Amino acid sequence: MNDTIDETVDWRGEQVDCRACRHQDMLSAGKCRLSHACVNDRYARRIDRFFNWNPLLANDYLRHEHFEVRAIAAKHAAVFLLVPLLDDPEETVRWNAARRLPKKHILKLRHDPHREVRIRIVTLLDDSDLVPMLQDEDYYVRQVIARRLAPNLLEWMVGDPEPEVRRVVAQRAEHDVLMRMMTDTEARVRLEVAQRLAPHHLARMSQDEDWRVRHEAASRIDLDLLAQLAEDEDEMVRETARKRLAEGRSENEQYRS
Known part of the structure; x- marks a missing residue:
């Protein structure tokens, strides 16, 4: 989509000048191309293509002023250089670093200030590491956890204050937990329970309000x-x-x- 854009400007809004670029010798070698594969361009797709063509240069751009450059460089740089990026001010950079790092390094992102980072972190962690996130302030983070957590652990989320979280619990929980949720205060949750219960367990729900x-x-x-x-x-x-x-x-x- 970015390739349809005619302008070739950097992240400051200034015209990209290949003559002033440190990689100008790469232009004739076909390792970069103005408006197509350029690390100085402000459009992410062009930056991404530059590093796809030249992944060995990514290490040099992990401290670049433009966050898109740092984020995309993190996808190609040496893993041992990525830990400092977990403290980057931009959430996109933090996430791109986290997705490539061993679990022990990314646990602190469970409390990241940006919900999108916390949501994505959930997909990288095991059940035991998700427990501290069960009280996350954002209901959607907890909903994602409810989708990922092992069914036998979902009883920890039966009392979640958000009905949409409890709905997911009802969709995946084991039988004993389902039976406890038959009296949930939210009709949408009770409906999920009723849809999963065996016919002979529906007698109590036949009198539901x-x-x-x-x-x-x-x-x-x-x-x-x-x-x-x-x-x-x-x-x-x-x-x-x-x-x-x-x-x-x-x-x-x-x-x-």
Whole structure:
């Protein structure tokens, strides 16, 4: 997309001048190209292409003034030079360094001030290393954790204050945790629970205050427990229950005949 842009300016907005560039000798060798592969250009795609063509130069640019240069250089530089970048003021630089470093170096980014860094860090850590992040101030960080954490550890998140986090827990948790979540205060969470419970466990949810939960129960609950739902106050719940009861009676008649 950046290649369609005609301008060739640096990150300060000044015109790129190949004659003043330290790499001007590379131009004739085809190792860089104005408006296409240039470390001085302000457009990330052109910087990225420059380092793809010349990865051995990345070490020299880890302290460049333009954060895009530092971030892209971090993708190619020697790993042993990346640790200082975890303290870079730009989150993109910190993340590009973190994704290549051993886990022991990136644990401190669990408390990074930028939510995007913390979200991405979750994908690099093991369950035990995620525990300190269960109280993260950003609900989406916790939601990502709930998607990644092993199902047998999700009971730690049953009491999360954000319903969207608890919904993810309900989608992945083991049976014992699901049973505890049947009385969650949020109907959206209880619906997730109802959709995963076996039919013979839906009796309690057939009396739920939310029609969507009762409708799920009416759709799958054992036939001998459908009578109450056939008289439900909600039309969709009643119709679903009565239809299943009628189909059940029809099957029984066919069986007897």
